[in-house]
Amino acid sequence: MKKRDIVIIAAVLVVAFAAFMAANLFQSRGSGLEDFVYIYVNDALYEADPLSEDKLIEIDQGSGMVNHIQIKDGKVYMADSTCENQDCVEQGTMTEDNVDTRPMRNWIVCLPNGISIELRLASEETA
Amino acid sequence: MKHRTIAAALAGLLALSLLSGCQPQGAGTSAAPTAGSTVEAGLPKQSRVGFFFDTVITIEAYTDDESLLDDAMAECQRYDDLLSKTKEGSDVWKINHADGERVAVSQDTLDIIRKSLEYSALSDGKFDITIEPCVALWDFTGENRGVLPDAAELAEAASHVDYTKVDVNDEGVQLPAGETIDLGAIAKGYITDRIKDFLVDRGITCGMLNFGGNVLVIGSKPDGSDWNIGIQDPDSTTGESIAVVPVSDSAVVTSGIYERGFDLDGVRYHHILDTSTGWPVQNELAGITILASDAFDADALSTTVFAMGLEEGTAFVEGLDGVEAVFITRDDQVSWTSGLNDRLTLLNNG
Numbered sequence: 254m255k256k257r258d259i260v261i262i263a264a265v266l267v268v269a270f271a272a273f274m275a276a277n278l279f280q281s282r283g284s285g286l287e288d289f290v291y292i293y294v295n296d297a298l299y300e301a302d303p304l305s306e307d308k309l310i311e312i313d314q315g316s317g318m319v320n321h322i323q324i325k326d327g328k329v330y331m332a333d334s335t336c337e338n339q340d341c342v343e344q345g346t347m348t349e350d351n352v353d354t355r356p357m358r359n360w361i362v363c364l365p366n367g368i369s370i371e372l373r374l375a376s377e378e379t380a
Numbered sequence: 381m382k383h384r385t386i387a388a389a390l391a392g393l394l395a396l397s398l399l400s401g402c403q404p405q406g407a408g409t410s411a412a413p414t415a416g417s418t419v420e421a422g423l424p425k426q427s428r429v430g431f432f433f434d435t436v437i438t439i440e441a442y443t444d445d446e447s448l449l450d451d452a453m454a455e456c457q458r459y460d461d462l463l464s465k466t467k468e469g470s471d472v473w474k475i476n477h478a479d480g481e482r483v484a485v486s487q488d489t490l491d492i493i494r495k496s497l498e499y500s501a502l503s504d505g506k507f508d509i510t511i512e513p514c515v516a517l518w519d520f521t522g523e524n525r526g527v528l529p530d531a532a533e534l535a536e537a538a539s540h541v542d543y544t545k546v547d548v549n550d551e552g553v554q555l556p557a558g559e560t561i562d563l564g565a566i567a568k569g570y571i572t573d574r575i576k577d578f579l580v581d582r583g584i585t586c587g588m589l590n591f592g593g594n595v596l597v598i599g600s601k602p603d604g605s606d607w608n609i610g611i612q613d614p615d616s617t618t619g620e621s622i623a624v625v626p627v628s629d630s631a632v633v634t635s636g637i638y639e640r641g642f643d644l645d646g647v648r649y650h651h652i653l654d655t656s657t658g659w660p661v662q663n664e665l666a667g668i669t670i671l672a673s674d675a676f677d678a679d680a681l682s683t684t685v686f687a688m689g690l691e692e693g694t695a696f697v698e699g700l701d702g703v704e705a706v707f708i709t710r711d712d713q714v715s716w717t718s719g720l721n722d723r724l725t726l727l728n729n730g
Contacts, residue, residue, distance in 0.1 A: 296430045345619035354727060355619050356612035362436045369429045369436065380423040380442040380586055380602035
């Protein structure tokens with residue numbers, strides 16, 4: 254192997270690495286490399302947070318309608334809700350590994366308060 | 381090896397590594413894509429949520445058309461306006477307030493009523509949209525939840541239940557005065573199918589619709605594997621499944637005694653009503669899940685087969701092509717029809 258071959262190999266590897274990093278940068282927020290939690294109020298997206306960052310989200314819609322959504326240790330769940338039936342709290346925890354066995358898969362929904370939580374897995378973001 | 385060859389090989393590898401960024405990553409890396417997955421690589425996942433038909437609906441699909449799912453949601457609104465029992469001016473409202481006159485309605489409404497009548501005949505009346513006068517006397521979710529209807533009133537209402545009195549022709553629908561219809565048991569299923577058609581006609585090959593627990597999957601997952609659908613444990617709303625079934629291009633619909641109902645003096649009163657008495661169907665079943673190629677069939681069958689009970693319902697579904705069922709009894713026994721023998725996985729929830 255000649256010196257020039259090694260230079261070419263090195264150059265191609267550098268370009269490949271740079272391209273890979275660039276692709277990572279382009280695919281940040283909720284589109285491919287990280288699991289995201291999308292939160293909707295009625296039919297509108299309210300906020301999106303990475304599943305990897307612990308956060309307590311309060312949604313106070315007034316008239317006594319309050320929901321708390323907890324993201325913690327790679328899990329997301331409805332911590333509490335002022336709704337009467339508490340179905341959303343009872344729908345439990347979503348993680349990267351359990352959506353395939355949950356009846357509602359990657360969703361937790363509070364029908365009375367109009368709050369929906371969607372877990373968007375990086376592995377399913379693009380076809 | 382000449383350097384040009386090496387460079388070409390490396391360039392090829394580089395190109396491949398960039399392309400593979402469009403493939404699903406993570407779980408199931410060893411699962412080879414199966415034939416039949418026609419979804420275009422690289423399409424982004426999109427999702428929408430909306431509140432229609434007194435429930436929540438979610439749509440997830442792979443498409444680069446930014447407005448397609450919004451258009452699908454607008455379709456849901458149109459169907460809600462058409463088939464709602466309570467919205468003044470809806471087709472169903474007009475039929476129920478016609479006082480014996482024939483009412484002109486949309487083609488969708490004619491289709492859904494005709495298909496409902498087929499199911500009534502098939503089930504010997506166990507499925508009947510004219511159950512409405514009985515439904516109206518029950519409250520399973522609202523302010524009067526927990527209050528039983530007056531027995532004499534309920535018996536009188538049940539005497540009006542008779543699907544053979546529904547007269548449908550191309551000019552419209554005619555009911556005898558005093559008869560009313562409720563499409564609650566099948567409207568969601570019908571609309572789920574129409575929304576799927578709407579999306580498939582516009583090029584969607586991969587997606588999932590969930591209309592208040594009525595699941596309809598389009599195609600397979602992007603990697604070609606089946607979607608796993610959890611069969612809800614009817615005993616809980618905790619988001620736990622009692623079993624998992626892999627499906628593609630299939631509807632999965634669950635009906636049970638715990639979704640809408642109440643307990644009184646040790647009796648579970650729930651929304652699946654006996655069409656001959658107006659009282660909730662009381663048999664050994666707690667819940668049933670139907671798998672069928674379309675959501676209308678699955679929705680209508682979930683009510684019908686529940687009313688048949690375990691033994692008759694199992695035999696009935698075994699006799700239907702392309703339909704499977706999972707039965708869960710009140711003492712937590714799970715059984716299923718033969719077509720699921722190699723597909724269903726029981727989960728250990730204790």
